[in-house]
Amino acid sequence: MFLEVSGIAKSFDGRPVLQDINFQLQHHKTLSVLGKSGCGKSTLLKIIAGLEQKDKGSILLNEKEISALPANERTIVYLFQEALLFPHLSIAGNLAFGLKVRKCSKAEISEKVDAILTQLELQSHANKMPHQLSGGQKQRVAFGRALILNPPLILLDEPFSSLDVETRTSMQELYKRIADEYKITALFVTHDLKEALIMGDEISYMEKGILKLYDSQEAFINDARTGVKQEIDFWNRL
Amino acid sequence: MKNRNHHILKIVLAILCIVPPCILLLMSFFEVWPFPQLLPDRFNAKAWGYIFQPENRVSTSIFTSLIIALSVACISALLGFFTSMVVAYHKYKKGLLLLTYLPFVLSPVIFAVCLKYYFIKMGLIGTLYGVILAQLIIAYPYATIVFTGFWNNRMLDFQKLALTLGATPGYIFSKLLVPMALPMMLVVFFQCFLISWFEYGLTLIIGFGKVETLTLKVFQYLGEANIFYAALSSSLLILPPIILLWINKKFIYNKTI
Numbered sequence A: 001m002f003l004e005v006s007g008i009a010k011s012f013d014g015r016p017v018l019q020d021i022n023f024q025l026q027h028h029k030t031l032s033v034l035g036k037s038g039c040g041k042s043t044l045l046k047i048i049a050g051l052e053q054k055d056k057g058s059i060l061l062n063e064k065e066i067s068a069l070p071a072n073e074r075t076i077v078y079l080f081q082e083a084l085l086f087p088h089l090s091i092a093g094n095l096a097f098g099l100k101v102r103k104c105s106k107a108e109i110s111e112k113v114d115a116i117l118t119q120l121e122l123q124s125h126a127n128k129m130p131h132q133l134s135g136g137q138k139q140r141v142a143f144g145r146a147l148i149l150n151p152p153l154i155l156l157d158e159p160f161s162s163l164d165v166e167t168r169t170s171m172q173e174l175y176k177r178i179a180d181e182y183k184i185t186a187l188f189v190t191h192d193l194k195e196a197l198i199m200g201d202e203i204s205y206m207e208k209g210i211l212k213l214y215d216s217q218e219a220f221i222n223d224a225r226t227g228v229k230q231e232i233d234f235w236n237r238l
Numbered sequence B: 001m002k003n004r005n006h007h008i009l010k011i012v013l014a015i016l017c018i019v020p021p022c023i024l025l026l027m028s029f030f031e032v033w034p035f036p037q038l039l040p041d042r043f044n045a046k047a048w049g050y051i052f053q054p055e056n057r058v059s060t061s062i063f064t065s066l067i068i069a070l071s072v073a074c075i076s077a078l079l080g081f082f083t084s085m086v087v088a089y090h091k092y093k094k095g096l097l098l099l100t101y102l103p104f105v106l107s108p109v110i111f112a113v114c115l116k117y118y119f120i121k122m123g124l125i126g127t128l129y130g131v132i133l134a135q136l137i138i139a140y141p142y143a144t145i146v147f148t149g150f151w152n153n154r155m156l157d158f159q160k161l162a163l164t165l166g167a168t169p170g171y172i173f174s175k176l177l178v179p180m181a182l183p184m185m186l187v188v189f190f191q192c193f194l195i196s197w198f199e200y201g202l203t204l205i206i207g208f209g210k211v212e213t214l215t216l217k218v219f220q221y222l223g224e225a226n227i228f229y230a231a232l233s234s235s236l237l238i239l240p241p242i243i244l245l246w247i248n249k250k251f252i253y254n255k256t257i
Helices: A041-049 A091-101 A106-119 A135-147 A165-182 A193-199 A217-222 A228-237 B002-027 B046-051 B058-088 B093-100 B108-121 B128-148 B153-164 B169-198 B201-207 B214-223 B227-256
Strands: A003-012 A015-025 A030-035 A056-061 A076-079 A153-157 A186-190 A202-207 A210-214
Touching: A003 A041, A015 A041, A015 A210, A030 A041, A030 A193, A041 A076, A041 A153, A041 A186, A076 A135, A076 B153, A091 A106, A091 A135, A106 A135, A135 A165, A165 A193, A186 A193, A193 A228, A202 A217, A210 A217, A217 A228, B002 B227, B046 B227, B058 B093, B058 B128, B058 B169, B058 B214, B058 B227, B093 B128, B108 B128, B108 B201, B128 B169, B128 B201, B153 B169, B169 B214, B169 B227, B201 B214, B214 B227
Parallel strands: A030 A186, A030 A202, A076 A153, A153 A186
Antiparallel strands: A003 A015, A003 A056, A202 A210
């Protein structure tokens, strides 16, 4: 297995936020984590990224224990709810940030930035500043900034939640296309039922710090806690 | 109609800002204002020649003011940036922030009187260093308070994101935090410069009459009831703030908007 998370637990001020989290994820797969706000989804991602310390448990990435590594050495990219483009850098500068950190040559940076700009259909925006872009374009840049590094694992923390319905749909389609093309391994956290079903090759549900993985979409749909049945009933009643 | 009112308001504000310095400048070119004449008399540049004579020490006071204001602004902006970072992420943030407001509880003159004893003990009374230190006691907490707003949750998220992109804390500081804080740093620098430039009470008491800034000179001429010299030194006094405003408008404001 590419990612193996075992027995992760975390409490804040004595209040358990994550309880005995166990799951595995294969290479080039996306695991959707559905859950209500405050159920511990973001904390789980932050622990895997190294931005938060766990109380116990282990995280194996490619059969290597990474818990002791600082966040900047884990090569796992975390995408926040907000695009968080660096305001003093142009779009090209934002995309090149991670490559500059890795001290890549100018030629390599230029080549990779051009390629990702074309891939994300942002060629005409290369020299613009972040405040000149729309919400969807900003998220595309944020996604490209992670993608350009070709990280072994991407953690997406409700990245499309602040977008309008149309932009959100186009971003979901873009993610699916890119994920296939770049063979991305990712954890996709969302509180949107439909998004969880669309984005994940595998699907899980988190409630009160406990994560449940489903063998199939049918099992997920049939579990009353996920709310899928309620949603179907609602549309049928209309 | 709304646009017209807005336009009129802008003109009125511009007049209010431009007319007083112009009157001051004009006044500095007159020599006497005998009663009951409506306007001052003897238009010439005599005052300008007189005030720049070495024995009047106006040029020295301009130089002293510049040294003090630049030192206070640089030190406050730099120290305030680092201090605010520590304060913002400290577990006793509220208590530490409360401490930064302490110098503003008292008026600068009373504050200076309270400090005078310690400055005498340290041999700093009547020295340039003493005045810079005294003004820093006001400007440094001010800079810290202003910068505290910079270290918000969003800034914390920027740092976390950069970490996951592989950046070390040193790289994040130099390539992200400092460039992002630069516009605010310049604003703090300008404001601290102005605080120091116009500071009177602290400078008078800690400077002990031996450190003569341009602001002290203006008050001295006002005390002598010499309105023409006072107008002249006032014109000199408002020149740096006008230059700073122009720099701010031309190079900083337009870039950050």
